[in-house]
Every structure is written in C-alpha cells, then in structure tokens.
Amino acid sequence: MEKFDEELTGWEEPYGMLTFTSDKNLNLKVLQFLFDDPELGFQFMTDLTAVHYPNQEGKELAVVYHLHNLKENVRIRYKIFTDIQKPDVYTASALFSAANWMERETFDFFGVNFVGHPNLKRILNVEEMEYFPLRKEYPLEDQKRTDKDDEMFGRD
C-alpha cells in the first residue's frame, strides 16, 4: 500500500471491516494492485454497489466495492466518490467478471455510468424507465400511477 500512500484516504474500520477511499480515477489501479499483490491477494469481489449521499456537494454518488481474500479470509471495502452531474467511473469488469452484472444493476438503480462496460443496459427494471429509482429524490411509490384513490390512503 506504500505505492498509493498519498492517494488513499478515509481509513476507518466500522464493524471490523477495513474501509478506505480514493480518487475515482485510481480505482482500476487500486483494484489491480489488490488483485495482483501476493501478500494481499484480494481476488474475489463480493459486492459492487452505490450509495447516494444527496448532501455532499460534488461527491454525491459513492461506488462501493467489497473484496474478499479467500486464502486468509479477510474482507475489505473500497469506496470512490463521484459527482452526480457526471457519474463516470471506469469499469471493473475486465478484472472481475462478477462486476459485469453488478455494474449493470448499479447503473439501473443509481445511474452511475461505467466507462468501458460491454453491455450497460438496465438489468432489473423495465427497459423504458426514465429515472433511477434508488436515488434519494424518488419515493418508493410509482409516481406514474393514475388509478390510486388518495382519500383512502389519507392523502389529499
């Protein structure tokens, strides 16, 4: 980790799982280093998801990678933050093939655009949906619904 000494920030350990952050342009380099290094050897990606923080200006969308070292049973979490106006992140699907569908899901629900992804389409929602449902500005209910009777639900 000495290679990246300046760029990695935000070291914390919630619930015993080491977490760190870096700039979003370094994500492939860091992931490759974690994959290749013989001591570290984080070769299993367990999760790739995103979190929307609407109150941090310029760093609203956080893409979170969970990596696992199968030999020593160590897990690590790696976060990168990106702006919501330009949510471009380099894709990790060249390194981990599990990232392929997980990036599609992250794109489907948060709108993070993964640069270089072979097939970035919506995976779990209907293809024609125009918005990204899991961002904080959208409520859980479908706003396009016309037949709901507001009186019975206590709304006016």
Add this chain to the structure above:
Amino acid sequence: MARPVQYNITDKPLEKPYSIVQGPEGYMGEGFFASKLSDVVGLARKNSIWPLPFATSCCGIEFMALMASHYDLARFGSERVSFTPRQCDLLMVIGTIAKKMAPVVKQVYLQMAEPRWVLAMGACASSGGIFDTYSVLQGIDQVIPVDVYVPGCPPRPEAVIDGFLRVQELVGSENLRRRNSPRYKELMETYGIQ
C-alpha cells in the same frame, strides 16, 4: 405456538358413502334424457378444470399446500396440473408480478385456448398487495382479464378452494355463445387481445 383450530372440530358423518355430482335438470323419459346443452357441457367442464399455477412468490407455497393431501384440490377435478398454457383451462396467477414480468403473463394468457378463465390468487396478483413500488405491477387486471380474485396475504387454502368453487360456478353456467358475443369482444379489445 399456533392458535388452536376453531372450525371443523367435531367429526361429522358422511351423508352418503359415495359422492356423486348432481346432474343437470332436464326432462327424463324411458331411455332418454333431455337437457340444455350448455348445462351438460358446463357440468363436464366444471368438474375437470385443469389449472396452470403461474406461481411466482410466497403464495406459491400456499398453492403447494393446496395441492397436497390435506386441502386437496384434486378432489374438485384438477387432478392434472399442467404447466403448459396450451393444455390448461384455468390460469391461476399466484404471487407478485413485476412490471418486467407483465408481458410474459400476457404471452402465457394468449397461448391458452378458449374457453379460458383466470384466477388471481393473493393480494399481489389482485392489486399489487403491500408492494406499492416502482417495480411491481399493481394488479393482474392491468394486462389480462380476470374472472375471480382471491384476496389474502397469502390466502388460506380454504379461501382458494372457495375461489375455485366460484370459478366452477362460472364455468358451469357459462353460455356457449359467450366467447363470440360482441360484449366479450369489447372486453378483449380493452386489453388489446384479438
């Protein structure tokens, strides 16, 4: 522990040692029996409905309980449950249908041959249930015409049997010319089915 059973506690003796379906009304004579064709056809159809369980989620487990020996659905004639729409009479949509699944349900309905009926089992199939979200279809009747709705989350097997009995009543009393009538055609037009 579960609440103790409140119904059906005392043993009742059977009325007859065998059970037989009541025949339709008609005029009987020596060697012949005259009745309405729709009655006879309805009688044959209603006691041998072959359902297609389109089971998606938790209600599917209640359907499994329904087909098992305790709440037997086979005693009403649905001994053979088909999983292909080409050979079934009744499409039972059991469980939550997502918006992405809606065209699939419609395709399955279109592949069924007339006469066909639809039973929506569970709250999710009837109206979206508790899942009032962006991804769940709020009721089957947005895509296909439904005959009987069985509410419940999940409905008890006895409730589904009650719904099934109502389907049987519908089947038994159906007019033979109903599927060609203009009113039926208008209904199909509203769903976009020819």
